[in-house]
Amino acid sequence: MSAHRAAPDRIARFAVSPRRRRTDKAARVLLLAATLIALVPLVLIVYYLLHEGLSAWSPSFFTTDPTGSTFFGGSSIGGIKSAIIGTIVMVALASAIAIPIGIGVALWLVEYGRESWFAHTVRFFVDVLTGVPSIVFGLFIYIVLVLGTGSSYAGYKGSLALSLLMLPVVIRSAEVILLLVPSALRESALALGAARWKVIFRIVLPTALTGMLTGVLLAVARAAGETAPLLFTAGHTNQSTLNLGQFMNSLPYQIYNDVISPTPAVVNRAWGAALTLVAMILILNLLARLLARRSRLA
Amino acid sequence: MSPDTSPQPTADGSPARDAAAPLPRNVGAPPLRDIGAPLPRDIGASPPGEIEDALLPPAHPDPMLEPSHQPPTPGPAPTKAEPSSAAGRAGDVSTIKVGPEIRLEGLRAFYGSSEQVKGIDLRFPPNQVTAIIGPSGCGKSTMVRCINRMHEEIPGARAEGRVLLDDLDVYAPSVDVIAVRRAVGMVFQKPNPFPTMSIFDNVASGLRLTIARSRRGELHSRVEAALRSAGLWEEVHDRLSTPGIGLSGGQQQRLCIARSLAVDPEVLLMDEPCSALDPIATLRIEELIAKLKQRVTIVIVTHNMQQAARVADRTAFMLGGQLVEVGDTSEIFTNPGDPRTEEYVTGKFG
Numbered sequence: 001m002s003a004h005r006a007a008p009d010r011i012a013r014f015a016v017s018p019r020r021r022r023t024d025k026a027a028r029v030l031l032l033a034a035t036l037i038a039l040v041p042l043v044l045i046v047y048y049l050l051h052e053g054l055s056a057w058s059p060s061f062f063t064t065d066p067t068g069s070t071f072f073g074g075s076s077i078g079g080i081k082s083a084i085i086g087t088i089v090m091v092a093l094a095s096a097i098a099i100p101i102g103i104g105v106a107l108w109l110v111e112y113g114r115e116s117w118f119a120h121t122v123r124f125f126v127d128v129l130t131g132v133p134s135i136v137f138g139l140f141i142y143i144v145l146v147l148g149t150g151s152s153y154a155g156y157k158g159s160l161a162l163s164l165l166m167l168p169v170v171i172r173s174a175e176v177i178l179l180l181v182p183s184a185l186r187e188s189a190l191a192l193g194a195a196r197w198k199v200i201f202r203i204v205l206p207t208a209l210t211g212m213l214t215g216v217l218l219a220v221a222r223a224a225g226e227t228a229p230l231l232f233t234a235g236h237t238n239q240s241t242l243n244l245g246q247f248m249n250s251l252p253y254q255i256y257n258d259v260i261s262p263t264p265a266v267v268n269r270a271w272g273a274a275l276t277l278v279a280m281i282l283i284l285n286l287l288a289r290l291l292a293r294r295s296r297l298a
Numbered sequence: 299m300s301p302d303t304s305p306q307p308t309a310d311g312s313p314a315r316d317a318a319a320p321l322p323r324n325v326g327a328p329p330l331r332d333i334g335a336p337l338p339r340d341i342g343a344s345p346p347g348e349i350e351d352a353l354l355p356p357a358h359p360d361p362m363l364e365p366s367h368q369p370p371t372p373g374p375a376p377t378k379a380e381p382s383s384a385a386g387r388a389g390d391v392s393t394i395k396v397g398p399e400i401r402l403e404g405l406r407a408f409y410g411s412s413e414q415v416k417g418i419d420l421r422f423p424p425n426q427v428t429a430i431i432g433p434s435g436c437g438k439s440t441m442v443r444c445i446n447r448m449h450e451e452i453p454g455a456r457a458e459g460r461v462l463l464d465d466l467d468v469y470a471p472s473v474d475v476i477a478v479r480r481a482v483g484m485v486f487q488k489p490n491p492f493p494t495m496s497i498f499d500n501v502a503s504g505l506r507l508t509i510a511r512s513r514r515g516e517l518h519s520r521v522e523a524a525l526r527s528a529g530l531w532e533e534v535h536d537r538l539s540t541p542g543i544g545l546s547g548g549q550q551q552r553l554c555i556a557r558s559l560a561v562d563p564e565v566l567l568m569d570e571p572c573s574a575l576d577p578i579a580t581l582r583i584e585e586l587i588a589k590l591k592q593r594v595t596i597v598i599v600t601h602n603m604q605q606a607a608r609v610a611d612r613t614a615f616m617l618g619g620q621l622v623e624v625g626d627t628s629e630i631f632t633n634p635g636d637p638r639t640e641e642y643v644t645g646k647f648g
Contacts, residue, residue, distance in 0.1 A: 114453055184490040188554065191448055192561060193480030194507035202507055206494045 049275045056272025066238045066254065066269075077265055080273045082240040083254035087277070090155055090234060090248060091224045094162035098223075099216055101163075102170025103205075106212075109171075110178040111200050129168035135228035137164040142232040155241070155248030158234025162223040169222060173215020177208045210291050217288035221281040227252035251277040397564050397595030398464040398481075399424045400445060405459035407440045407449055414440045416619040417459070422612075427587055427596040429610030429627065431603060433647070437619040438599045442567050445597065446482035447475045463565065480508055483563035483594075487570040489550030491542030491557075498538040500553055501525060504561040520560055528556035529586050548579025555586065566590060568598040572605065584609045603643055607631055615639045 067078035113119025141161040181204050189199040237247040258270035400422040407415035415437040422428045430438040443449040444457045461468045468478045491500045501521045525531040530552045572580040587609045600606050606613050614624035623636045634640045
């Protein structure tokens with residue numbers, strides 16, 4: 001076993017073999033190729049969105065409702081005001097439902113449920129819900145609140161479907177952040193003689209808050225981009241409305257409607273709406289990242 | 299403060315000392331509920347000025363702290379009562395406070411089915427520092443965490459036996475665990491200021507977390523008193539609004555001590571408070587301990603035998619969940635009665 005002593009050139013002992021050099025190069029090229037292939041559609045999507053969408057943007061695009069007339073094209077087709085308002089209103093209501101409940105569930109899981117069988121069951125079902133296709137949430141609300149009550153579509157029903165979609169995402173992301181809160185903080189607060197609920201709301205929650213916002217905003221962004229849960233819950237209308245009891249337009253639904261039109265101007269409006277949606281979600285994501293950077297836990 | 303515990307001035311203007319009224323040292327800390335009032339206890343009449351550094355929190359009864367409980371006091375009106383009781387309490391600043399005696403009787407502690415503390419009988423004399431030494435995993439921390447009932451916060455953990463604070467069993471069924479923890483403060487191994495809070499808010503947190511509403515001025519004076527007691531005031535008084543986690547490790551630990559002192563505990567449990575600190579910061583904490591024992595009973599868990607020798611009046615040696623020996627610190631270190639103690643303190647094992 002004294003081969004290295006026999007080697008005339010001591011440096012050669014550490015030289016990389018040509019074979020290993022080749023394998024390394026091959027691995028590098030393969031992985032780079034995979035990355036580039038993945039980048040192609042991403043770049044194309046952004047390119048087409050900007051290319052097609054920006055030409056549809058104009059001040060009146062954001063300030064007028066769709067007219068419903070698609071035959072003549074041009075400015076007579078209207079803008080996407082009702083879709084923007086509908087998306088904002090419905091997602092806001094969905095967030096108002098899903099975020100407090102989701103954070104509540106996460107707090108229960110981390111602070112009270114811990115390793116109990118019930119907590120494990122809850123976690124299992126939350127995981128299952130995360131994987132449920134979004135249209136199933138729409139179907140559920142359709143069966144319960146549209147067929148079940150014999151009433152028509154309404155904005156709030158769309159919101160409920162979206163909130164069901166958001167709930168598992170909020171729960172899981174909040175739980176991860178809450179688990180990061182050092183248990184030493186809980187202990188020292190408890191040792192001061194604080195009641196458990198006060199420890200949770202005054203110490204644990206503030207410490208975790210900025211970290212949780214990231215996950216919450218990602219859930220909001222996901223809900224804002226969903227068409228399927230809204231198809232047969234909120235329906236479609238051209239008119240702007242803040243009334244959640246009525247049919248309500250939304251950006252994804254508007255895109256879905258417009259993109260199958262034979263009129264080029266209407267298809268162009270779909271691109272404009274898609275760009276608007278992406279811009280809104282991008283802004284949300286940037287906000288989430290900014291908050292995450294300020295977070296003490298992230 | 300519940301009505302029945304406000305010190306009622308007697309005719310001579312001094313706080314009543316009958317069994318129904320707690321001692322002035324309990325003022326500001328809620329009583330252990332349903333386990334009767336603390337036994338009357340002599341208030342030492344030491345010469346003034348002895349512990350000026352250890353400023354006591356404001357001593358008069360704090361009617362603002364739990365406004366909902368403010369009684370329509372029968373007898374002397376509160377407004378009239380305050381000057382007299384404040385005067386009576388003013389003497390406390392220069393009076394040695396009396397911490398409770400702690401007694402463990404047959405204390406056993408479990409994690410699930412594993413028994414970590416196997417029946418300990420131990421007495422911690424009032425206003426003394428008792429050090430707990432022993433090798434890792436011998437149950438020192440577990441035993442100490444039973445005194446303020448923090449042990450049970452760990453899922454699956456439970457304790458048996460009795461822990462008596464001046465004859466009041468903290469494990470009695472009717473005892474409010476929260477009241478126990480207000481009376482028994484705890485300082486942990488790693489300094490752990492609340493990361494979202496400023497220095498001021500950290501110290502005030504105990505008051506804010508445990509008491510319904512505090513008046514701002516009152517809060518400020520109590521925070522200052524606690525910081526002075528912890529020897530931190532001079533270093534931080536001009537940056538109270540900066541984050542607590544911006545301090546050095548030793549300062550953070552003193553901040554945590556101040557946070558515990560702010561709620562005016564009667565006992566201070568310290569679980570290896572210096573193990574994360576450098577020697578100079580350790581020295582400052584040790585000086586602080588010597589000062590604080592004049593107002594609280596102190597139990598300190600330590601791995602550092604020199605530290606035990608420096609700060610503790612009494613030392614207890616634990617091994618495998620059992621108490622091997624307890625006695626005066628000098629006795630334990632120079633003339634231990636048990637060969638295992640001798641082996642441990644001379645560094646033969648552990």
